[in-house]
Amino acid sequence: MGKADKKLAMMLAKCGMISDAQRDQGLSESETSNSSFTQWLIDKQVCSEDAMITTVASEMNYYPINLAHLTCDSAAMETVTEEQAHNYMVLPLARMDKLLTLAICNPFDVLLLDDLKIITGCDIIPVLASETGLKKAIEKAYKKAGDVQKELTEVTGMLDAPQDEAESAAAEVRKNEDAENENSAPIVKLSNRIIEDAYVQGASDIHIEPAETSVMVRYRIDGILREQLTLPAHTLRALISRLKIMSDLNISERRLPQDGRIVYKKYNSKFDLDLRVSTAPMNHGEKVVMRILDKTKSCLPLDQLGFSPYNIGVYRDLIQVPYGMILHCGPTGSGKSMTLYAALNEINSPEVNISTAEDPIEYTLPRLNQMQMKKDIGLTFASALRCYLRQDPDIILVGEIRDRETANISIEAALTGHLLFSTLHTNDAATTISRLTDMEIDPFMISSCLVCICAQRLLRRLCKDCKQSETPNDDEFNLVNRALDGIEFNKIMKPKGCPKCKSGGYKGRVGVHELLKNTDELRSMICRGATSDNLKTAARRGGMRTLFEDCMEKVKSGLTSLTEAVGTARPDEMTHQQCLDMDAAILMASAGAGGKKNAEGGGH
Numbered sequence: 001m002g003k004a005d006k007k008l009a010m011m012l013a014k015c016g017m018i019s020d021a022q023r024d025q026g027l028s029e030s031e032t033s034n035s036s037f038t039q040w041l042i043d044k045q046v047c048s049e050d051a052m053i054t055t056v057a058s059e060m061n062y063y064p065i066n067l068a069h070l071t072c073d074s075a076a077m078e079t080v081t082e083e084q085a086h087n088y089m090v091l092p093l094a095r096m097d098k099l100l101t102l103a104i105c106n107p108f109d110v111l112l113l114d115d116l117k118i119i120t121g122c123d124i125i126p127v128l129a130s131e132t133g134l135k136k137a138i139e140k141a142y143k144k145a146g147d148v149q150k151e152l153t154e155v156t157g158m159l160d161a162p163q164d165e166a167e168s169a170a171a172e173v174r175k176n177e178d179a180e181n182e183n184s185a186p187i188v189k190l191s192n193r194i195i196e197d198a199y200v201q202g203a204s205d206i207h208i209e210p211a212e213t214s215v216m217v218r219y220r221i222d223g224i225l226r227e228q229l230t231l232p233a234h235t236l237r238a239l240i241s242r243l244k245i246m247s248d249l250n251i252s253e254r255r256l257p258q259d260g261r262i263v264y265k266k267y268n269s270k271f272d273l274d275l276r277v278s279t280a281p282m283n284h285g286e287k288v289v290m291r292i293l294d295k296t297k298s299c300l301p302l303d304q305l306g307f308s309p310y311n312i313g314v315y316r317d318l319i320q321v322p323y324g325m326i327l328h329c330g331p332t333g334s335g336k337s338m339t340l341y342a343a344l345n346e347i348n349s350p351e352v353n354i355s356t357a358e359d360p361i362e363y364t365l366p367r368l369n370q371m372q373m374k375k376d377i378g379l380t381f382a383s384a385l386r387c388y389l390r391q392d393p394d395i396i397l398v399g400e401i402r403d404r405e406t407a408n409i410s411i412e413a414a415l416t417g418h419l420l421f422s423t424l425h426t427n428d429a430a431t432t433i434s435r436l437t438d439m440e441i442d443p444f445m446i447s448s449c450l451v452c453i454c455a456q457r458l459l460r461r462l463c464k465d466c467k468q469s470e471t472p473n474d475d476e477f478n479l480v481n482r483a484l485d486g487i488e489f490n491k492i493m494k495p496k497g498c499p500k501c502k503s504g505g506y507k508g509r510v511g512v513h514e515l516l517k518n519t520d521e522l523r524s525m526i527c528r529g530a531t532s533d534n535l536k537t538a539a540r541r542g543g544m545r546t547l548f549e550d551c552m553e554k555v556k557s558g559l560t561s562l563t564e565a566v567g568t569a570r571p572d573e574m575t576h577q578q579c580l581d582m583d584a585a586i587l588m589a590s591a592g593a594g595g596k597k598n599a600e601g602g603g604h
Contacts, residue, residue: 056128206289
């Protein structure tokens with residue numbers, strides 16, 4: 001009988017989980033039978049293993065965890081061998097830089113964490129799991145890792161052919177395209193595994209990047225790229241060929257970029273994905289980036305997208321107008337499409353005809369007439385818009401305004417009694433107007449049809465289970481205080497790391513918005529050709545909160561960290577109050593000029 005059994009028995013008795021008599025009987029019988037005290041408790045049905053873990057975790061300030069449905073990070077798995085995992089009874093769950101989350105079942109072994117810190121070279125975050133669950137999880141995790149390694153070995157052996165025989169490898173892939181066949185080509189199974197693993201981990205993009213001696217596979221999760229897999233360099237040709245076949249692209253063309261689409265389905269499975277595929281020639285071979293579009297996901301309502309109470313009130317009023325143009329701007333992956341779908345879903349009804357031109361169609365909503373763009377046959381946003389104007393539409397969504405032709409037709413539609421939604425790639429709301437004028441759109445046309453512009457970004461959301469508060473230093477306090485015009489606060493939240501967020505400290509994302517509502521003042525300024533800075537100042541005087549101000553509001557409310565907010569939006573040069581003071585100064589100057597003019601007129 002070990003010291004751990006005695007400590008566990010004393011702790012459970014102290015907490016009232018077992019009686020003193022059960023403690024003594026259990027220790028005696030487990031010593032006689034040469035089994036553990038935990039096993040005796042389970043066999044005698046004195047208490048469940050889960051109840052023991054919860055009690056011990058609470059007493060010793062550990063995080064309790066159920067390993068049944070957790071997926072181990074591949075980077076973490078590399079730090080502990082299967083033999084070490086069995087010997088020490090630990091399982092690596094997640095790794096972030098030099099921080100490693102480990103599941104353990106014996107918190108009473110004081111030397112365990114010291115040994116593992118030396119073995120892994122990482123600082124350890126221990127979490128507590130049941131012994132039974134941990135044994136099963138170790139077997140499952142290392143078996144899966146072994147399966148992946150087996151597939152890599154098979155792929156490596158299959159692709160030892162010279163580099164100029166890629167077409168032969170691709171022909172072999174074609175013969176074994178059936179994804180459900182367990183005996184299919186290893187490269188088929190590997191490509192499917194990459195797609196499925198990325199989906200399970202919640203990735204938005206898959207990057208397959210060639211280097212001189214290897215191929216790197218990375219996933220973008222919550223906006224951050226994470227390294228997942230390293231393949232031998234000579235597997236690149238067959239893997240790219242397989243993905244090109246799935247995308248219906250030309251496998252023999254390696255000198256030019258190509259765009260395609262994969263419809264990934266598995267029989268009797270939850271996987272029903274669309275992947276937007278882009279290939280590009282690099283110095284060590286072709287790179288592939290795949291954007292994952294999950295067709296099974298539902299469209300979120302507007303009030304779950306991170307809008308502030310003021311912004312969502314204004315935005316809901318504006319999307320109810322009968323005609324005009326509503327634009328969303330921001331970089332790729334900033335949540336524009338999700339917001340547009342949420343807006344359309346809110347105003348969707350049997351009484352209106354909503355038609356969309358998209359590339360690609362990301363969500364399918366009832367009563368929407370959705371058209372997929374096909375540039376190779378001439379079906380572009382501009383041609384789709386011309387078609388829709390003859391289809392009696394009430395509301396039109398154009399996926400993106402990319403050129404002058406599309407912009408002109410969009411404005412024509414907005415000026416002739418239709419409500420039009422679209423997107424542009426600009427940094428903020430005010431510069432969107434400059435972008436339209438750069439497309440040679442007349443300013444008076446922009447001012448006449450524009451309803452509002454919504455600039456947006458996505459911030460990583462702090463993990464609810466492990467975020468912790470701290471008192472900001474003077475610089476941090478001044479930064480937030482200046483953006484919030486002196487609103488009182490005394491704490492900010494920062495990331496820590498736990499198994500649920502894979503030691504990253506963040507889980508999920510939340511939107512930040514800058515909503516520019518067109519007003520009489522802005523219409524006049526747009527017609528006069530005002531600069532973006534002047535338009536932004538005027539919009540702020542009218543109530544617009546900038547991206548940075550909305551970021552700081554999310555920091556104050558504890559949704560994200562100050563580091564994440566500062567890395568997402570640039571601080572404003574003027575505070576909101578300074579913009580209002582400027583407005584007052586302009587009015588006073590104007591009034592003074594008017595009084596002087598009247599006085600001069602009276603003198604005559």
